[in-house]
Amino acid sequence: MSQITIRVELPAHLRRLACVGHEVNLEIDGEATQRSMLDALEARYPMLRGTIRDQITQQRRPFLRFFACEEDLSHEPPDAPLPHAVASGREPLIILGAIAGG
Amino acid sequence: MSKIRVLVGTHKGAFILTSDGKRKNWKVSGPHFAGWEVYHLKGSPVNPDRLYASQTSSWFGQVIQRSDDGRVTWEPVDNKFAYDGVPGTHQWYDGTPHPWEFKRVWHLEPSLTDPETVYAGAEDAALFRSTDGGKSWEELSGLRGHGSGPRWQPGAGGMCLHTVILDPSDPQRIFIAISAAGAFRTDDAGKTWRPINQGLHSQYIPDPTAEVGHCVHHIAMHPSRPGVLFMQKHWDVMRSDDAGDSWNEVSGNLPTDFGFAIDVHAHEPETIYVVPIKSDSEHYPIDGKLRVYRSRAGGNEWEPLTKGLPQQDCYVNVLRDAMSVDSLDSCGVYFGTTGGQVYISADAGDSWAPIVRDLPAVLSVEVQTMS
Numbered sequence: 066m067s068q069i070t071i072r073v074e075l076p077a078h079l080r081r082l083a084c085v086g087h088e089v090n091l092e093i094d095g096e097a098t099q100r101s102m103l104d105a106l107e108a109r110y111p112m113l114r115g116t117i118r119d120q121i122t123q124q125r126r127p128f129l130r131f132f133a134c135e136e137d138l139s140h141e142p143p144d145a146p147l148p149h150a151v152a153s154g155r156e157p158l159i160i161l162g163a164i165a166g167g
Numbered sequence: 168m169s170k171i172r173v174l175v176g177t178h179k180g181a182f183i184l185t186s187d188g189k190r191k192n193w194k195v196s197g198p199h200f201a202g203w204e205v206y207h208l209k210g211s212p213v214n215p216d217r218l219y220a221s222q223t224s225s226w227f228g229q230v231i232q233r234s235d236d237g238r239v240t241w242e243p244v245d246n247k248f249a250y251d252g253v254p255g256t257h258q259w260y261d262g263t264p265h266p267w268e269f270k271r272v273w274h275l276e277p278s279l280t281d282p283e284t285v286y287a288g289a290e291d292a293a294l295f296r297s298t299d300g301g302k303s304w305e306e307l308s309g310l311r312g313h314g315s316g317p318r319w320q321p322g323a324g325g326m327c328l329h330t331v332i333l334d335p336s337d338p339q340r341i342f343i344a345i346s347a348a349g350a351f352r353t354d355d356a357g358k359t360w361r362p363i364n365q366g367l368h369s370q371y372i373p374d375p376t377a378e379v380g381h382c383v384h385h386i387a388m389h390p391s392r393p394g395v396l397f398m399q400k401h402w403d404v405m406r407s408d409d410a411g412d413s414w415n416e417v418s419g420n421l422p423t424d425f426g427f428a429i430d431v432h433a434h435e436p437e438t439i440y441v442v443p444i445k446s447d448s449e450h451y452p453i454d455g456k457l458r459v460y461r462s463r464a465g466g467n468e469w470e471p472l473t474k475g476l477p478q479q480d481c482y483v484n485v486l487r488d489a490m491s492v493d494s495l496d497s498c499g500v501y502f503g504t505t506g507g508q509v510y511i512s513a514d515a516g517d518s519w520a521p522i523v524r525d526l527p528a529v530l531s532v533e534v535q536t537m538s
Contacts, residue, residue, distance in 0.1 A: 078202055078227060082243065112243035116227040120247045121269070128226040162226045 069093050071102060071147070072157035076129075079117070079160070083110040088157055097152035099131060100143040117160060128163040171493055172237070172535040173511075174218065175503055176205035179527035181220055183238050186522075190499055190513045193522045196238065203230070207274050207488055207531040210237075211282040215535050219285050219301060221272040229271050231287070233301050244301035248272070248289055251308035257291065258320040267291045267311070274488060274531075276331035280338070288328035292319060292345040294357065307357035310343065315362060315379040322346030322382045322401075323447075329487055330386050334393045342396065342411060347382035350398070352411050363411030367400060384427045385487040389436035397439050397466070399429040399487070404441055406466050417466020422453055428490035432515060433498040437465040440500060440516060442485040450505075451482035459502070461516045475519035476510065483508070488531035495536060503529025 074088050083089075091105040107114045118125050123143070125131070130139040133151045138158075150156040169188035175181065180198030199205070200222045211217040216237035222230040229248065232241045254267035270290045278284035287295040287304065293311050295304040319326060327346055334340035341357060344350045349364040362378050372380045382401035389395065398405040398414065402425050405414040418424035423443045432438035439462050445453050452458060457476045460469040483506035493499035500516050503509045507526040512519045 076226075078224065081201075082227075082230065112230070115229065115246045119228070121249055126226065126228060 069097060069152060070154050071097050071151055072154055073102060073106060074157045074159045076160060076162040078162070079113060082112055082116065085110070090154075097147045098144050099125075099138070099141065099147065102147065102158060103143075130161045130163065132159040132161055133157070169495055170537045171495075171499065172210070172215070172537065173491075173501055173509065173522070174208040174210065174531075174533040174535070175509055175526065175529055176207050176221070176488075176531035177503075177507070177527040177529050178204050181205040181208055181222075182523070182526055184509065184522050188495055190493075190495075190511060195523055198527075199238065199241065200230075200232065203227075204271075205530065206271060207533070209275050209277055209533045210535045211277040211285075212279050214282040215537050217277070217282040217300075219275040219277060221275055221287070223271040229269070231272065231275075231301050245297070245303050248287070248293075248295055248304055249306070250293060250311070251306040254311075256317055257326060258318060260321060262320075264317070267293070269293075270325060273327045273329045274331055276333060279333050279335055286331050286333075286341070288331050288343065290325045290327035291321075292326045292328040292348060294328055294331065294341075294343055296357065307353075309353070309358050310351060310360045313351070313360050313362070315348070318379055319345065319348040320380065330383070332386060332388050332396075334388075335390045336393050340393070340410070342386060342388070344383040344386050344398075346384065347401075348379045349381040350383050350386060350411055363407070364414070365412065366407075366414030366416075367405065368403070368416075369401065371401070385429050387429045387431045387439070389431040392436045395436065395465075397429055397431060399426050399441055401425065401447060404429065404466060417462070419462070419467035419469055421460055421469050426485075427487040428485050428502060430490045430492055430500070432500075433492045433494040434496075435463070435498075435515075438463050438515070439465065440490065441469075442490070442502065444484060450484040455480045455482060457481040457483065457504075459500070459512075459516055459519075472512070472516040472519070474517065475512075481506075486530055488533075489529050491532045491534040493534045493536045499534070501532050501534055503532045505529065 173184040180201045182197030206221045208220040218234040220232040256264035259265035272287045274288040276286040283300045294307045330344035332342040351360045367381045384399045394410045396407040406417045426444045456478045459472040483504035490502040498515045500512045505528040
């Protein structure tokens with residue numbers, strides 16, 4: 066399968082940790098899924114390992130959510146295909162921190 | 168001319184306070200890692216510009232940062248803290264078994280001899296070690312594997328390993344403390360551990376003199392006398408003269424012996440400091456008066472130190488890792504509060520002044536004395 070480019074928006078704290086802007090472009094080999102997106106993100110920005118999904122369990126951190134195309138994708142299986150609009154680069158996948166606490 | 172660097176971890180970032188040896192005028196750098204909880208920062212004793220910081224967040228988990236230039240630049244290093252083998256369970260608050268889950272690093276203790284080696288005390292309680300400057304971590308699992316592990320239980324702040332003390336006279340010996348399991352010691356560099364809680368009496372647990380289950384808040388040691396330990400327990404200030412094999416209460420005339428912080432004067436091993444806190448349900452000083460208590464007799468006889476500290480309407484707390492000393496000729500004593508003040512006494516506690524007043528809640532204070 067060919068390489069595709071997807072767009073990912075990171076929350077502010079992770080942008081600062083990775084020293085990147087509002088949005089990053091990621092090259093993905095094969096199908097665009099949450100897992101392949103996170104694999105590509107962590108490979109390119111190793112300092113983000115463990116900040117979005119637990120390094121041991123690979124579970125999404127409970128206070129983070131995945132949104133795209135006005136849909137909450139947080140509870141989709143990690144290997145489910147991302148929406149076509151994300152896989153085609155037309156829409157970003159948004160990683161969002163829950164608004165909780167101070 | 169000497170230089171002092173105070174490393175302050177807060178609820179919303181790290182701050183670094185620097186001064187010359189006069190300790191009058193201070194520069195404030197920060198916030199570093201703005202918006203994150205920084206539980207602890209500490210420098211290597213053999214390379215003071217090698218700093219380690221524990222940056223953590225309920226949202227984003229754990230990050231370990233390292234600086235090689237004394238805080239100008241930072242580099243995230245490895246943050247994978249994997250328990251060795253099948254983690255098993257400890258007791259939950261209600262007494263039921265609960266799986267061990269890594270949450271954060273409370274304390275970083277750099278080696279006394281090698282800047283690449285650093286220990287990390289974690290919640291849920293475990294001790295990790297890196298020998299490559301934080302690029303990888305391994306658990307010293309003999310501690311958690313001690314047979315009492317399934318009986319350990321979290322304190323109100325979580326089941327945290329918050330104190331790590333390296334014995335300068337014996338590289339094989341390490342002391343650690345866990346809330347609320349108690350104190351432990353290894354004499355073989357971390358392979359095997361044993362509880363050192365004999366003499367502790369904790370009214371709030373089913374067996375008040377149990378081998379484990381004590382809520383030890385902090386332990387301090389003077390490097391010239393590594394066999395003498397001072398402990399602030401949940402309630403009670405304790406002393407051991409045999410490297411923790413037995414403990415005696417030295418609360419003496421303290422107005423309350425609840426508290427978190429305890430430390431030892433840099434040049435007088437019998438001079439110790441605590442900050443009495445009213446109770447476990449009221450985490451602030453008695454009568455709104457912030458008072459450090461000093462004993463010059465290694466405990467039992469205590470004097471309040473009040474000059475320069477607020478003596479009315481003060482309801483802050485001083486947390487377990489938020490007190491430290493410098494090693495200048497006139498020993499400097501420092502502590503931070505949950506109200507965001509960092510105080511210094513440049514005369515061993517006789518008088519105090521704030522370095523800063525309005526930081527986020529202070530979690531930890533460490534001091535580096537550099538020539």
